[in-house]
Amino acid sequence: MNSTNSKYNFDNFSIKKKKNRRIEELEKREEYTTYQEDLAFAKELNLLRNDFYYQMVESEQVFLIDFMYKPLDILSGDAYSARKIDNDRAFYLIVDGMGKGLSASLGAMLITSYVNHIIDTCIFDLYELVDKTIKYIKPILLEEETVSVDFILINHKTEQLHYSKFSMPRSLMQTNSGEIIKIKSNNPPISKYIDNFILSELDISNITKFLFHSDGMVENSTRFGNQLYAEYVENDFLTSFTKDDLRAKFLWKIDEQEDDITFIFLNKLDLNSATIATKKFSSTLEDIESASGWYGDIWATLTEDAELQGMAAIVFSELFMNAFEHGNLSIDSANKHKLLEDGIYFDTLEELSKGCPRKISVNISRVEHQKNSYILTSVRDEGDGFDTEILSKIFRNSKTFNGRGVFVSRRSSLGIYYNSKGDKVLYLHKL
Incomplete structure (x- = not known):
């Protein structure tokens, strides 16, 4: 073998070695990234508190409580919490951070974590909870940043719904006669400049179903031209007996998921x-x-x-x-x-x-x-x-x-x- 061929073989071997080393480095980096993403998602799931995981609430009627939480990315701008306050009251929180990515995720998770902390450590009062949460998050928000939030409290004994909605999509309720009632937001989004808020209540004695959701659901485009799912959500909710019914209808109508999606579906039954x-x-x-x-x-x-x-x-x-x-x-x-x-x-x-x-x-x-x-x-x-x-x-x-x-x-x-x-x-x- 002449010297030219030897040098060519050596150079070729050296290139392959460097290439293999680079591939190994990239594989390790990808493995590490995946590991960190898995940890981040596990942390998100730990921050989301659900006291009603595959549970029902028994009062005069039976409440079946279901959830759909489907983040678009590892770092979700949506978060939720479902807490049992006592035998008569249940609290539901949905948070939707502005935009996507790390900033939106941090805002949503900080609010959710803080709300859960307050519920775990203080005597529950909805007005106090909303007030403290706003005061906590205001200094953290950036100048142009906003957060949309649903604070929902249901008293199964008195059959009253108390709510403070901050620029969230309309919640839906179905009456015994099949009429759809919409609950509009009674507050602007939470920002650095918000000072006051409104707390409202409704009689829900004639309500059989409830749907609370983030905007990722209704603002998703569908397979039907330029129409958003907002055009279909009321009828799909009306004709759905379970969360899985609604989920199937929603997923069939959209081509692909475009944002984080969170919804809470409640069904009240007189068995x-x-x-x-x-x-x-x-x-x-x-x-x-x-x-x-x-x-x-x-x-x-x-x-x-x-x-x-x-x-x-x-x-x-x-x-x-x-x-x-x-x-x-x-x-x-x-x-x-x-x-x-x-x-x-x-x-x-x-x-x-x-x-x-x-x-x-x-x-x-x-x-x-x-x-x-x-x-x-x-x-x-x-x-x-x-x-x-x-x-x-x-x-x-x-x-x-x-x-x-x-x-x-x-x-x-x-x-x-x-x-x-x-x-x-x-x-x-x-x-």
Whole structure:
């Protein structure tokens, strides 16, 4: 090999080596960036507080509470909070920072974090909360920067809605007669120069559904020429029984998401007058089989759709078993896994069920909405309940073994909702 070829091979090797080193550096940098983005998004999720994650509120009626939080980027200009103030009151916050990127995200997250801190540490008063939040954020905002915010308080006992809306889109409410009522903003956006604000209230005794949302939803363009989704939101809300109904209608009408999207969907139901079947079962293995047969027989009278019957049966089996083993027999997940590993799980169930006085109550209701029928089933045990906050971890990680039955139940229904104690669960299907 002559010297020219040797020098060429050496130069070629050196170029490849530098290129490979550069690729490795870029891969490490990209990996680090991804890691930081994941941390940032995890931090955002931790700042967003949701006391109603897959929960319902039980008062004179049942409130089903659902959320859609869909950031456009890792750093979201939207944020929300949903807090249980006491047994009668629930507070909802939606924040929409001006523009996009880091500045909008920081503003939204600072307000959300501060509001949660006030709720956690002070006696709740809506006027004081709004006043303190404005005073906190004003020095932080830039000269031309504004923030749009919804402060919403619902008192389920007095059936009053108190609100202070700062340049947010109109909230929607549906009456018993199907009329849509719009709640306009009663304040300008929050800026460095805002001094006063208005707090208003409404009677909601005749309201059945609520929709609170950021502008990313209604200002999104649609596949229908130059029309924004604002042209369709009222009718879609009117014809939607659940959050998933509205979400599906929205996603079908838009070509692509253009901004952060946040909405809170509440459905108030009077199930007492809608009951079609109810029964109590003992905490025995025999009654588990009996309950499944009873439930299957009822569904056979409701629909001939074998697939729908099967999905309803799966959910009932999972949640009834949870009520039996975790609720009435007080077997926690760790103990259950140990019993399964030791091969004595069913023997233990049979032994613990002997003489157990606790019952499992099942109630089935049928609700009509927009010419559609929905079947709502509730299963209630007489155990100590559980901390429903663990549901957020279950649904964020579907591969987790603990709570797998709850995840399967959610996938096989239109929604599952626990009461605050965790001793009752409600789920629904559409006929």
